[in-house]
Amino acid sequence: MSEQITQTAPPTPQAHDAPPSLLKRMLGGSAGRNLGLVIAFAVLILVGTLTAGDRFASFDNFVTIIRYASVLGVMCVGMTFVITAGGIDLSVGSVMGLASTMASLTAVQLASAQTSWLLIVVIALAVGTLAGLVNGVVIAYGRVVAFMATLAMLVGARGLAELISNRSTQIVSDQGFLEFFRADLLGVPILIWIFLLVAVAGWILLNRTTFGRRTVAVGGNAEASRLAGIKVQRHMVYVYMLSGLTAGIAAVMMLGRTTVGTSTHGLLYELDVIAAVVVGGTLLIGGRGTIVGSVLGILIFSTLINVFTQNNLSTSVQNVAKGVIIVVAVLLQQRFASRGSPGK
Amino acid sequence: MSEQITQTAPPTPQAHDAPPSLLKRMLGGSAGRNLGLVIAFAVLILVGTLTAGDRFASFDNFVTIIRYASVLGVMCVGMTFVITAGGIDLSVGSVMGLASTMASLTAVQLASAQTSWLLIVVIALAVGTLAGLVNGVVIAYGRVVAFMATLAMLVGARGLAELISNRSTQIVSDQGFLEFFRADLLGVPILIWIFLLVAVAGWILLNRTTFGRRTVAVGGNAEASRLAGIKVQRHMVYVYMLSGLTAGIAAVMMLGRTTVGTSTHGLLYELDVIAAVVVGGTLLIGGRGTIVGSVLGILIFSTLINVFTQNNLSTSVQNVAKGVIIVVAVLLQQRFASRGSPGK
Amino acid sequence: MITVDHPLLEVRGLTKSFAGVKALQGVDLSVRAGEVHCVLGQNGAGKSTLIKTLSGAYQPDSGEIFWQGERITIGGPVAALERGIATMYQELDVVDGLTIAENIFLGHEQATGGLLHVASANARTAEILTRLGHGEISPRTEVGSLSAANKQIVSMARALSRDTRLIIMDEPSAVLDSQEVENLFRVVKELTAQGIAVVYISHRLAEIRRIGDRITVIKDGRSTATGLSVTDTSTPELIRLMTGRDVDNVFPAAEPIAADAPVVLSCHELGVRGVFRNVSFEVRAGEVVGLAGLVGSGRSEILEAIYGARRSTSGTVTVNGEALRPGSVAAAVAAGIGLSPEERKSQGLILDEPIFKNVTLSSFGRFARSGFLNERRERQAAREQIEALELRPANPDMVTRTLSGGNQQKILLARWLVHGTAVLLLDEPTRGVDVGARAEIYSLIRRLAEAGTAIIVVSSEIDEVLGLADRVLVISDGDVLTTTNANDIDEPGVLDLVMRGSAA
Amino acid sequence: GGGTTNAQPTNASVEGNEAQGDTIVIGFSGPAADHGWLGAINNAAIAEAEKYEDIDLIIAEGTNDANLQISQVEGFINDKVDAIVLLPTDGAALTEVAIQAMEAGIPVINVDREFSSTFAARATILGDNYGMGVSAGTYICEELDGNADAVVAEIAGIDSLPLTQERSAGFAQALSDCGMSVTNRVAADFTVAGGEATTSQLLAAAPQIDALWNHDDDQGIGVLAAIDAAGRDEFIMVGGAGSANAMRLIQAGDSVMKATVVYPSTQAADGIRLARLLVQDKAMSDLVEVEIPNRIVLNAPVVTSENVEQYLPTAFES
């Protein structure tokens, strides 16, 4: 297997002299790795501008695109950690739904009491993190394959959300909450600022901290990491908690965006989130992750939807195109990345 | 030399004589590996009988359970090969929908012409196999990660099915077709016979043929298989074609069962199918697969639904229970299997 | 010796590069029927690449291959196998989920119309295993449950299952103990007696002397000498041909340990149920203790239990007077124990990460302030060790995967040097490492000991254990048979003990 | 029990119908109640059954998979229930099993999504999807005075459902009758989030809109959230299905929401009642005809600020 990897995507020649040149570092670094994505994104914007003109290429429209991407984008940041660590989290969509339901239910029940709307936020984040904790413990200590453990959470969390909400939609009427999350700051919606904040925090966490280093190490070789003294199981739990936390943040954003909490929030989001992260260049087998790539990945998807809507094309056509684009993007990604992912 | 024997079965000190006893072979063999499943299944039947009595424990009810399982079960057989070979196929549900749409569309358009109903069958199988071919080629030769390639097919095939059917449901009115697939043979519905046939054929193919050995080998160690002279890429294509073929067979069965072809057939089936296969004991990382386990896995799921329905429990409760049961089943499976799957 | 018009296999001017790496730059090789032809060279010289082009796993960029005088191209593994070239690869190439018989007939299954003949495959496998001196292994055994040594035997059996003219063995003895190596040699002699040629790759020059007929030396992708006679070439000359310099292939002399050297590590009645029991010994500062024994005797497990990578079920481990929590690697590392594991690639390194991150894997936390890493300082610390150990290439940003075995081993040592350890556990520190790097690692281990580190070495090469260690524990089937000064016992002595131990 | 369609009904008075009869077992199966209207359908059915002591309701609710729903109906047949009330996930796909039930002597009441054969149901209760589209279109025609240049946007529900297609067809027909047409159309998925997401895209694609029809008031919450976020109020919006929430907005009159088209959420409840009458050989009161009708199509009235008081009490909560 290890040989296949080196074969599939030939390693770029590496300079033997100690500090690689700036250009090489750029190309070998995130700009180079993301070149395929940047090209894909540029082509998409070009197509949008050509087919929909000013309606597409307007500030407001870009805000629309990014605001749509922001809820999913926040989850992409958490998912990037999980996948980099060699795991997968199929439950993010469901957990987001569950967190939104729990938080809005509290909001509705406390509508009379004079509690701060921060409580809504705290509950959503706590529910998300808790679900992540359960995922992490079952995977790391129960040694259940991540795919199955989080699939179980996907099914279970959705059921739980339906049960506690009795399948009804909870409308949040707390004005403080709504005003905050539906507001603009410097002409840009708060949701986009939150997305930006989470992405930047995620980038720093992954690339500049010991937590990020551990995540990459565990995903690259869990056994070697364990024997080097890293607490692999505990770290995996943290990583899933992080993913749950971002699902909780996404739930708050969704509450702000739609004003309601319901068990149907986040349906099938896991597929879009995973697709964006992998298209972005994070290796599904672990050991390599890029937040910039994940953000570009989700922006590409949401621009795609926008371009199609601008041109009045049906969801069916969108789906066919999306399928093709996923494959093409992964292929491009492999071509431009310094190392590709193996064929399985 | 005594070491091999102690090595093969780590915990207990073993007798030194070479041929293992019958009991040991049983426990180490498929019965032992599936013991967890058999226990789970037995418990489920017990619960059903205790809570719903004769309504549950009747021949007709068992036929209902198995007939429901048969459509999914056929796909489980194909999926067992894919997962054993180290891949994954998220597209089976969509491909089944696409095949049912294409086949029923032909049937509707040829209603006047006097073509045999075998054409419906042939088209469904061909569409399924073709989709599998595309998956296989993109994965094996394009080296796109299986998860992404088949996710793209999931999205794309559904879109295509909607496009060609213009989203309308196609009613098959060919009497020959309907009579055949809705008939009973020896008091048992044809669909169940087909399921049985596919399962037996799959068992033989996996356990008694070169193709099966190679599937296990490719999933266990792709590079070693290549060096042993196996054409790994070509084999992967065959495996995905097989999965597509079973989706095609399932489409025919679905046409027989519902009399209609529609793009909504098979929605989310991939999750149930994969869950059943993995709960059944096929390793998600490849290299080990069991058809008997997969069949037991899907029967457990369909019995579960039946027991819940008999007891008037809501889908929400069902979902929560299903989530718990997936995790417990995988844990049991690991305990009783001779080797567990790793934690990621 | 059979004389024929043409050599069985002849290779001229073979080249092969991988995107930027010139692995082969002109290799000549000529193999006669019935001989054992040894290929020598340092790590990364291109030996495995050479044999992979012969087995059809790689396609050469240029050069000619002649088979019995006829020019051929080997298009793929099947083409090579059909001509009668079978290969035992360096990386174990067996499939864990299949039985021994299934592995052996993989790719040429005994079948009609795709349907397998399980019984006949098992019967033929049993025959081959018996011929290999392992008739006691059942052909139905799943390969995943075998030890590395037995997997090597399966690999060998696979080569024999075909009608072969030439068997290529890429470091077959690396995972074998001396007893198994004897067995291997017996089989090789049988094969050559039947006119089958063997290409044999090993870093152990003593083995070459015992079994080889002729030698080809490869250096930096070029054959620097071909067809040397084993009997006419001295060891120093071989080493010069391989490395381009003189290497003292002797173990560095050990200073006697100071009488007042403190006990650093002490194990008291340590045991892991079903694997080993009642292991008690002490290691003092500056002392090197060797664990000798056959493959599968439990030596790795003892190291793992000390290190907390495996939970001990009885006994205690004490470092500098403090008892360790069982089953906690983090506690062991914090107490100053370091482990260089047996499987370098799968247990030791993150192959796709740069050298410096592998070097600091156990200690990167130290280069961080409230969680934020300072990569500059980290790289600097790694660079110091890289230079001290003469790790090549000396570029801390190089990806680890491309390094030779010896240099990868040095990364693991560098890791613990950066971290700073009181106790160093070395499991097979020279497995697959070439003569030059071996000598460097030996002297490094000595230097570390002299600096006061307590060291435990496990090696399948008994002479290595005896040469490196001050004191030796002989282990068999999870029992410590004896503890003695390394000077008071020799290789036959150890083997004798082990034999009697396992017979008892 | 054992109702047959041949027996003569015995009573047609309201009091007679309310009187307790033999206990009957009714099987009810519907699609996954994954959104407000469907939830309301289920809840209303359960509430209706609870009103009668002589009804024993078995619920096999909640699936969008025809295969599974068929096996649920098979289960009812195995259990020999007295009647089945079925809201099929796909009318055509459930037709055969419904016929099977009818052949086994179990009357089937078809709700909302119609079977493809008249032999599959003893009685059919439908909302008027096409009529909904027509009502919405007609209302918009009137409000915009048939201005042919007006920008009319449509936010559909799940596009692959026949009911969505019927609604769109009715809408297009009514608009074309007054010389107008749909300029922008997007399809959501009946969820709040889907409504919000598609609407925000739609609003970006259409900078100026005159009227907007949203098929479903559940996804309407999301649609309104998106409109609010975009700060748009230049158009009138018409809803669909008629949730209490939507009606309250119409009543308040301070949003773009001006009207909604009712799609009764009481269909399954009516189905339960009909099933009971059928099995107990009763007739529908207020009809002269003693036999239960084969087909009942419910009205799709437009609710505006003028008549909202009348509809609000029976509207469903999201």
Ligand SMILES: Nc1ncnc2c1ncn2[C@@H]1O[C@H](COP(=O)(O)OP(=O)(O)OP(=O)(O)O)[C@@H](O)[C@H]1O
């Ligand atoms: N698949 C590959 N891709 C890129 N470089 C490779 C590949 N395989 C080998 N190399 C490089 O080619 C050179 C020769 O490697 P090779 O494995 O043939 O050495 P070797 O003589 O077998 O060494 P060792 O004694 O450690 O087994 C090395 O520099 C190695 O890094």
Ligand SMILES: Nc1ncnc2c1ncn2[C@@H]1O[C@H](COP(=O)(O)OP(=O)(O)OP(=O)(O)O)[C@@H](O)[C@H]1O
């Ligand atoms: N993962 C495992 N599960 C069960 N038993 C094991 C496992 N690993 C090793 N063993 C058993 O433990 C004993 C010691 O094995 P091990 O291979 O570590 O010994 P060793 O002396 O280190 O030999 P080697 O030279 O191969 O490293 C053997 O009987 C082996 O079969």
Ligand SMILES: [Mg+2]
């Ligand atoms: Mg080599």
Ligand SMILES: [Mg+2]
């Ligand atoms: Mg060992």
